[in-house]
Amino acid sequence: MISQLSWKIGGQQGEGVESTDRIFSTALNRLGYYLYGYRHFSSRIKGGHTNNKIRISTKPIRAISDDLDILVAFDQESIDLNVHELRPGGVIVADAKFGPVIPDGVDARLFAVPITKIAEDLGTSLMKNMVASGASWALLGLPLEVLGKAVEEEFGRKGPAIVEKNIQAVKNGAEFVLEQAGGPLEDFKLEEADGKQKLFMIGNEAIGLGSVAAGCRLMSAYPITPASEIMEYLIKKLPKFGGTVVQTEDEIAAVTMAIGANYAGVRTMTASAGPGLSLMMEAIGLSGMTETPLVIINTQRGGPSTGLPTKQEQSDLNAMVYGTHGEIPKIVIAPASIEDCFYDMVEAFNLSEEYQVPVIVMTDLQLSLGKQSCEMLDFSKVEINRGKLVKETPPLEGHELFKRYELTEDGISPRVLPGAKGGLHHVTGVEHDEVGRPSENANNRRKMMDKRLGKLNGLQVRDALRIDAPHENPDLLVIGMGSTGGTIDAARTKLQEDGLTSNHITIRQIHPFPTEALTPYLQSAKRVVVIENNATAQLASQVKMYAGFGDKIKSLLKYDGNPFLPLEVYQACKGMSEDGNI
Helix, strand or coil, X not given: CECEEEEEEEEECCCCHHHHHHHHXXXXXXXXXXXXXXXXXCCCCCCXXXXXXXXXXXXXXXXXXXXXXXXXXXXXXXXXXXXXHEEEEEEEEEEHHHCCCCCCCCXXXXXXXXXXXXXXXXXXXXXXXXXXXXXXXXXXXXCHHHHHHHHHHHHHHHXXXXXXXXXXXXXXXXXHHHHHHCCCCHHHCECCCCCCCCEEEXXXXXHHHHHHHCCCCEEEECCCCCCHHHHHHHHHHHHXXXXXXXXXXXXXXXXXXXXXXXXXXXXXXXXXXXXXXHHHHHHHHHHHXXXXXXXEEEEECECCCCCECCCCXXXXXXXXXXXXXXXXXXXXXXXXXXXXXXXXXXXXXXXXXXXCCEEEEEEEHHHHHCCEEECCCCHHHCCCCCCCECCCCCCCCCCCCCCCCCCCCCCCCCECCXXXXXXXXXXXXXXXXXXXXXXXXXXXXXHHHHHHHCCCCCCCCCCCEEEECCXXXXXXXXXXXXXXXXXXXXXXXXXXXXXXXXXXXXXXXXXXXXXXXXXXXXXXXXXXXXXXXXXXXXXXXXXXXHHCCHHHEEEEECCCCCCCCHHHHHHHHHHCCCCCCC
């Protein structure tokens, strides 16, 4: 029996690939397996090759696998494009309709199943995804009733007749392939899972759930890949808590609406990707100048312009840190797991109100859309901090105004909601004095700039650096951000087998940069490798700029639209080790 396995389904978009993956993985989650998924899809509604890959394990995992055990193919293109991943002796379950052919030199077992015909015999070819699910599930020797339960949950709203037909499609697919194979494949049988209850979600869903827990009651946004699922999640959830989602006409309207709502006292967020973030830049400056809380989610994708809207990249770092004109304080944090996506949303809202600054939560497509197992979330950890929000203002004399931008020792001024007695003040995007009146006085300008820019001195967010450093003087220090952490850890296991010691740091506080915390680890390592999905080494540049050590830092970059594989990281890190041997 084996402890982990990799399964992939491929076909044309609109052919049922997504629903097959969803039902198959949901059933595995019910059994208690740990799962990590990656979705490859095109930027169109229907047509174009798509595939979903799931890594299944009895232990926690946070990376896709290098190879593939089972490929389910709805067309020959799916075989041709993905067969190179199959390990020797791997399995292809293909629709007999298109006459599947295994390319020369590939060591694989082919099971040609009349997937479409079985579905059509039951009434409609639309059920071929269920036939494929049943066939591949049966080869693993897993209990069919668990898959049936997942089918029932998927189609229950359509009535018992539809559920019955889909379950029958699963059974017929299973029976056909088991007869062809002579029973379940012994070398593909998974060890029993621990059976513990786990959440199974994409990062965008965790972001949505975290924002609700944080007290967000309004989301203003414009749909864009790969951020749209946050809107879709909150459209269903926020009304249950007295909140709502407003789909605006563009990202400029979305961010300015969020600023206005936050000024009025409602915790509000917006979410977008690189192109939308570009449109928001002027308004982010408005948030910084007026010291109005603002939370933005930026789900990175391939750029520039429309770029690769459905592919992995981490190339917006510089835009998030430096994009606004002028100089304002802002916070940029980067979740590295599904759990982070939840807890970081609570922290983002708290930080935004505590420091009265824009907070950008930076994810990437793999973290945002890759479905993963997640330990049960602890809602007792959720605490709300609204900072210096003044409920009662001291009595004011005559025409005196409230000092909304008061010069304080920590740079953070008292904040009041509109309509509060004694809270009258000006609000403007031009430079202003303590009560908000426009002012071009040079002395006032210097004081206000120092006040705003000094607010974040010494800031350190929760787990600013996620550190796994078992070695005092490692051969390598591997640094990453976002979704790369699990892949790096998988590569480090192989490095350890080769006798190379390594430490691993995931940088989660992107700005202000945690220089002081990172420096000792840079000093102690013989070599430093910074891993990121972009072409210009943006994270490595931050490390060199703020902490130095440029002479020992090397970059591993990938910008072809795909996430890193553990083998790629292992081979590159081994090549960059002290002796240079590969």
